[in-house]
Amino acid sequence: MAPEGLLSIPAASVVEDVLQQHWTRPRDIDMASRRSEEAASRRHEAAAWLRQTLGALGEKDLPEKPTEEEFLLALRSGLILCNVLNNVHPGAVPKVVEIPVDPALLPDGAALSAYQYFENVRNFLVAVQDKGLPTFEASDLEKGGKCSRVVNCVLALKSYCEWKQMGGTGLWKYGGNLKSAGSGKYYIRKNSELFINSVSRNICSNGKFQDDQKFSSSFNDESSEMTTSHSLNMLVRAVLSDRKPEEIPSVVESMLKKVVEEFERRMVSQNEMVKTTSKDFNGDGSKVISKRRMEMEEENCAHGGKDDTRAISEEKCKQRLAKQNAVFERQQKDIQELKHILGNTRAGMQTIQTNYVQEITTLGRHLRSLADAASGYHRVLEENRKLYNEVQDLKGNIRVYCRVRPFLPGEQRSVSTVSRADDGNITIINPSKNGKEGHKSFTFNKVFGPSATQEEIYSDTQPLIRSVLDGFNVCIFAYGQTGSGKTYTMTGPRDITEQSQGVNYRALSDLFQLSERRKDTITYHIAVQMIEIYNEQVRDLLVSDGIRNSSQKGLNVPNASLVPVSSTSEVIELMNIGQRNRAVGATALNDRSSRSHSCLTVHVQGREVASGAVLRGCMHLVDLAGSERVLKSEVTGERMKEAQHINRSLSALGDVIAALAQKNSHVPYRNSKLTQLLQDSLGGQAKTLMFVHVSPEQDAAGETISTLKFAERVSSVELGAARLNKENGEVKELKEQIAHLKAALARKESSEAEEAAGSLKSTPSVRRTMLFTPLSKSTAWREHNNNSLPRRKRPGSDLQEQLLAAADSPPWPDNSSPCVDSRAGEENETDSQEWVDKVMVNKLDRVGSNGSSLSDWAAVAGPDYLFSRNGTALEDGPSEIGTTDSEDQIVVSSGSSESNPAVSASASKTKKPQQKLAKTPDAKRTPIQAPCPPSSRKLPSRLRLPRGAAGVM
Ligand SMILES: Nc1ncnc2c1ncn2[C@@H]1O[C@H](COP(=O)(O)OP(=O)(O)OP(=O)(O)O)[C@@H](O)[C@H]1O
Structure with a gap:
């Protein structure tokens, strides 16, 4: 049975075809x-x-x-x-x-x-x-x-x-088409x-x-x-x-078999056709369907009309075809409609796409032009900044970078006091004031927001570091209230990683890398000092017992050691030592707060291989104590005293800044150790950068504003263009000759002094004349020391003596040294040259003992370098660079900008008698293994850096 919807196969036509095919031979x-x-x-x-x-x-x-x-x-x-x-x-x-x-x-x-x-x-x-x-x-x-x-x-x-x-209606025709006019059917x-x-x-x-x-x-x-x-x-x-009767059954059987086979064949082919048709229909095959249908019609019609049965089935077939036709037509119509809709949709989509592409293109153009404008704007801003900095450099202004610390874990993350921090501008909201007063804006060379990384901070500092190797003096100092992030910027957090290293580490690392790169043209020697100003006392942090208070009346201040270094790891070691020796106190504001100013000084001397010309650069990396007011820190007793000293030194710094800003003829450097330390950086043609730190806490808003006001004043200071410390070989030779002569003279004086020394006693007045010999400039101490301490003779000490003698009057080329000279007049000439020479003498001391030859530039030497790198203590004893009972006892030489003849004269005078300082057991220098002062800071694993103290790492 044919499936529904299919055309039936007329059995008669099948039989007929079979018969015709197989039995139509002539009979x-x-x-x-x-x-x-x-x-x-x-x-x-x-x-x-x-x-x-x-x-x-x-x-x-x-x-x-x-x-x-x-x-x-x-x-x-x-x-x-x-x-x-x-x-x-x-x-x-x-x-x-x-x-x-x-x-x-x-x-x-x-x-x-x-x-x-x-x-x-x-x-x-x-x-x-x-x-x-x-x-x-x-x-x-x-x-x-x-x-x-x-x-x-x-x-x-x-x-x-x-x-x-039958009715006789219509026309009866002879021989054909006898039709019953009513029925319209063939006559049967x-x-x-x-x-x-x-x-x-x-x-x-x-x-x-x-x-x-x-x-x-x-x-x-x-x-x-x-x-x-x-x-x-x-x-x-x-x-x-024509068959015999007995043949008929087999013929009929065979005939039927053939008929069945043919019928099946037709069924199969019809099924195939149906499948193809439905496939064609599912695809875009309406034409094929129509064609197929036509074929079927033809086929069926070809077999139709052969007999009565066929006529009936033909009728059915026609009806079915008609139905199918209707379905096909409807479907074709639907398809046509769908095609039409599809076409319209396609056209619509194309239009939309075209519009979209056009809009995107236009948008892209706008965006590009906007991006161009934006990048142009940024370029212009950057250029402006560069130009501004260049102008600042030309004018010799102190550069000021402002950094806003992020909120720390545990801090109340309410609204930040900083409402804006970009493009060199920072705006602070002061909640205690309303309206315009409540917003205060400041402009600096650069402002770093809370998200600024250590790398970003350093990238803008790097050019200054290079300047040191080029022979410039550089000073970078961090200013801000306690806990605002000074140490973080200068050194890094407590647990330092490569990313969180602060300026100090990066600066020294760069110094060594650059010096290594330049070694074919310039030979560099680098040495570091680390000192601390605590309660207006200058302490050498690189000696173990230098910070111990051996006197009821005051601190024994050791001479500042100058330690040659050749790698950052060596510097790390030194910084760890310095850190252990630092004074760290706890306050209500920050129990880890360092209550002292610390300074890491890096001295660089380079000799050009080809010309023999010498470059000298010096870099102070200063981590100042917190700038908050005494009252706020709620301290009493010892802490109160610390805070007062800190505030006093910072206000002295403010006074110096104000005087410089107003271009006063007198600049009060001598009012504090800090200003003495920074004298050459602030007024001596150095390149100076101040990092001013800001805390986001609202409580700190008042302090933040006064900090920023101070920084604003600093940024207005013109130091004059930085000066290059370079001298050619000839000048160097002459200076060496002078040094030699001076050494001979000193030797003579020394022997005279030794003779007189027996009759002299150390008295408070003598102590009063002990000069603060900052850092490298311990000439006064040396003089005193050389004269006062009997030196044990050692093999080869003739040479040593000669060098030590020469060190007493080193040939300082100019006053651009960062060091504060303890002597007035001609002593002011001394500069960093001296310490370099001293370092080299110490080197030579060791080298000489090994039978090595002397370096030609180590013409002078001093006893300052009292411990060797291998930990062997020299015998020269402690080198106190100053002792005071109180700050008013300090006599400090004026710097180059300082003009205080009275003090200078006094200093000069006090120097001349070369009072001998009584040597105390405490003052004796020993290898650095002394117990550390208590510190709330966790001290380091190998890479852990000392906090503050401008420690490197
Ligand atoms: N930019 C910063 N990102 C993340 N943490 C910071 C940042 N600045 C500071 N801190 C963190 O804030 C805390 C205080 O910072 P830091 O000790 O550097 O302040 P300080 O100004 O040196 O304080 P003090 O005056 O007491 O020496 C530290 O835990 C430090 O790690």
């Missing part, structure tokens, strides 16, 4: 007997109808199954024919010559009879012709006439009669057997229809129309007719 059929059979059959049919129609009249003369002769004889008189015609169509033959009841009554029976015959037959034939029925010749009724033509005429009349009986002959017979009679020996004139012109043409294609029955009959 030897006895067509003659078939024809006679057929003729008899038709004759009997005609006779039967005549008998039936005429009743007794016909039955009397016409036998039921007459032979040809009997048939013709019965009709020869024409009487039956006329009566039957009149019966079918009354009045068709107006005059019928009746046969007399008694022929003897006729005058001439034979003649009458012929006349009757003639009259009746003629009238009949005319009437039949009028009706359009097939006729025959009158002679056909004679003996030997063509009976078949007469039979045809009768059967045609019969057909006509039947037509009339009921007597199929007769039909078959009639067809069979016309099959030729080759199985095809013969063009039989008689047949085609007779009523049987109707059936010929019905069999225009091969009829199944005929074929079956044809196939079976």
Whole structure:
């Protein structure tokens, strides 16, 4: 059974095709007997109808199954024919010559009879012709006439009669398309057997229809129309007719088998077609579907109309096709609509896409131009900043960078006091004030927000570091209230990583790297000092016992050691030592707060290999103590004293800044150790950078504003263009000669002094003359020390003595040294040259003892370098660079900018007698292994850096 919606396969057509394919060979059929059979059959049919129609009249003369002769004889008189015609169509033959009841009554029976015959037959034939029925010749009724033509005429009349009986409407046509006008259906002959017979009679020996004139012109043409294609029955009959009876079952079986196979084949192909069709349909294949449908239609129609069954199935097929057509058409319509919608959508999408692309392009152009403008703006800003800095450099201004610390864990993260921090501007909100007053803006060379990294901070500092190697003096100091991040910037956090290293570490690392890179052209020697100013006392942090207070009246301040270094790791070691020696106190504000100023000083001397010219640079890295006010730190006692000292030194720094800013002729450097320390950086053509630190806490707003005001003042200070410390080889030689002569002179004086020393005692007044010899400049101490301490002779001490003597009057080239000279007048000449030389002497001391030759630039030496790198203590004892009972006892030489002749003279005077300082056991220098001062800071693993004290790492 065909699936629903599929066209059915007409079984008859299958059978017919099979038969035609397999059994259509020429057959030897006895067509003659078939024809006679057929003729008899038709004759009997005609006779039967005549008998039936005429009743007794016909039955009397016409036998039921007459032979040809009997048939013709019965009709020869024409009487039956006329009566039957009149019966079918009354009045068709107006005059019928009746046969007399008694022929003897006729005058001439034979003649009458012929006349009757003639009259009746003629009238009949005319009437039949009028009706359009097939006729025959009158002679056909004679003996030997063509009976078949007469039979045809009768059967045609019969057909006509039947037509009339069926209503007779419409046109009855002879030989074809006998249609019942109402039904519109093909006429179907009921007597199929007769039909078959009639067809069979016309099959030729080759199985095809013969063009039989008689047949085609007779009523049987109707059936010929019905069999225009091969009829199944005929074929079956044809196939079976020549078979023996015993063969028929096997033939039929084989025939059926073939039919079944063919049927199955068609089913399969139809299924295939359906699948293809549905695929085609699912795709964009409506055309293919239509084509396929057409083929199916053709195929089905080709097989249609062969028989009645086929006609019915054809009708069904047509209906189904019509339905399918409707579905297909609807679907095609839908597809067309969808295509249309798709097309529209596509077009719409394309339009949108085009617009989108256009908009994107336009937007891109806008963005590019905006980005250009922005980058241009930033470029301009950057250029402005550079230009500003250049101008500042040219003017010699102190550079000020401001850094805002982020909120720390545990701090109340309310609103930050800093409302803006970028592009060199910072705005502070003061919650205690309203309106305009509540906002205060400041401008600096650079402002770093809370998120600025250590690397970013350093990148803007780096150029200064290079300057040191180029022979400039540099000072970088960190300012700000306690806990604002000074140590973080200078050194780093407590646990330092590579990323969190502060300026100190990075600066020294850079120094070593750069010096290594330049070693082919310039040979560098680097040495460091580390000191601390605590309670207005200067302490050397690189000696173990230098910070111990051995006197009730004051601190023993050790001489500042100058330690040559050749790598950052060496510096780390020193810084750890310095850190352990630092004074660290706790306050209410920050229990880790360092209560002292610390300074790491890096001295660099470079000699140009080619020219012999010497470059000297010096860098102070200063971590100041917290700038908060005493009251706020809520301290008493010892802490109060510390705070007072810190505040005093910072206000002295403020005074110096103010004097410099106002270009006063007098600058009060001497008011504090701090200002003395920074004297050359603040007023001596050095490159100076101040990091001002800001805490974001609202509580700190007032302090922050005063810190920033101070920084603003600092930034307005013009130091003058920085000066390069470079001298050529010739000058150097001359200086060495002078140094030599001075050494000889000193030796002479020394021996005189030794003689006088026996009579002298150390008194408070003498102590008062002990000069603060900052850092490297311990000449006074040395003088004192050399004169006062008996030196044990060692092998090779002649050379040492000579060098030490020379060190007493070193040839300082200018006053650009960062160091504060303890002597007035000619002593002011001394500068960093001295310490470098001293360092080298110490080096030479060790080298010399190994039998190595001296370096030519180590022309002078001093006893300052009291411990060797391998930890061996020298015998020279402690080198106190100053002792005081109180700050007012300090006598400090003026710096180059300081003009205080009275003090200078006093200093000069105090120096001359070269009071001998009583040597105390405490003052003796020992290798640095002394116990550390208590510190809240956790001291380090190997890389841990000391806090504050400008420690490196
Ligand atoms: N930029 C920063 N990022 C992260 N933490 C910071 C920053 N600045 C400071 N800190 C942290 O804030 C705390 C205080 O900083 P720091 O000790 O450097 O302040 P200080 O100004 O040196 O204080 P003092 O005056 O007491 O020496 C430290 O724990 C430090 O690690």
